[in-house]
Amino acid sequence: MSEYFRNIKTGASTIATGMGITLQHFFNAVKRKGDAGVDDADYFRQVDGLVTLQYPREAIPTPAHGRYRLENNIDDCIGCSQCERACPISCITIETIKVTADDLGVCGKTSGGQQKKFWLPVFDIDTAKCMTCGLCTVVCPTECLIHSPVSDFSEFDRENLVYHFGNLTRLETEAKKRKLQEQQAQAAKDKAAAPPKPAPSVRPSVEKTESAEGGDSGRIKGEQTEEQ
Numbered sequence: 001m002s003e004y005f006r007n008i009k010t011g012a013s014t015i016a017t018g019m020g021i022t023l024q025h026f027f028n029a030v031k032r033k034g035d036a037g038v039d040d041a042d043y044f045r046q047v048d049g050l051v052t053l054q055y056p057r058e059a060i061p062t063p064a065h066g067r068y069r070l071e072n073n074i075d076d077c078i079g080c081s082q083c084e085r086a087c088p089i090s091c092i093t094i095e096t097i098k099v100t101a102d103d104l105g106v107c108g109k110t111s112g113g114q115q116k117k118f119w120l121p122v123f124d125i126d127t128a129k130c131m132t133c134g135l136c137t138v139v140c141p142t143e144c145l146i147h148s149p150v151s152d153f154s155e156f157d158r159e160n161l162v163y164h165f166g167n168l169t170r171l172e173t174e175a176k177k178r179k180l181q182e183q184q185a186q187a188a189k190d191k192a193a194a195p196p197k198p199a200p201s202v203r204p205s206v207e208k209t210e211s212a213e214g215g216d217s218g219r220i221k222g223e224q225t226e227e228q
């Protein structure tokens, strides 16, 4: 019988302990939790306060070194397409047009001083597909393709998750393509009209023959030897 009452007492005290903790959190929840981000030393000390954030007015700051949305600084992109080839799920679509010789100055150089040789009418990244593996960023020779700390970029329309970084308008693209085709056609015409190059003078070739002793000796092809 005494054990029966002891169990009741234990049950009542454990319920009281649990309810005490619940009440403690209830009264602490009248104030907002701190807004220190995960980079902040106080982040794990913010145990009291409301846990629920009033998103999107409130959000936990992301770390400055976070690797989230992929972005391209197109001014530094040389159109090498290495990122496109490296992506295992084909998130990146690139189209390039070769820059004509008279446009090299207009196309300019990267911040590292490298001459850009391709226009980029299309440089699209489908961030809805991207799994932020980073394979494309490590192969980029100019380091213009990076994962930015921007983590909140949800959209209602999936099409809006395809980011366009191309540096030509549709009209500019047509003009650059036409110009390149005209120059290539002119170059082909000039090549066809050019007089044939004189045939290179024939030089006697030196033939290696093996001597009776096993050593090598050179003999000019077509020359008569004394033995013959």
Ligand code: SF4
Binding pocket: 070, 086, 087, 088, 089, 090, 091, 092, 129, 130, 131, 132, 133, 134, 135, 136, 137
């Ligand atoms: S991070 Fe990975 S998945 Fe995303 S575009 Fe680059 S290679 Fe493709």
Ligand code: SF4
Binding pocket: 072, 076, 077, 078, 079, 080, 081, 082, 083, 084, 094, 139, 140, 141, 142, 143, 144, 145
């Ligand atoms: S690897 Fe870098 S430089 Fe090359 S196309 Fe991609 S973003 Fe541009």
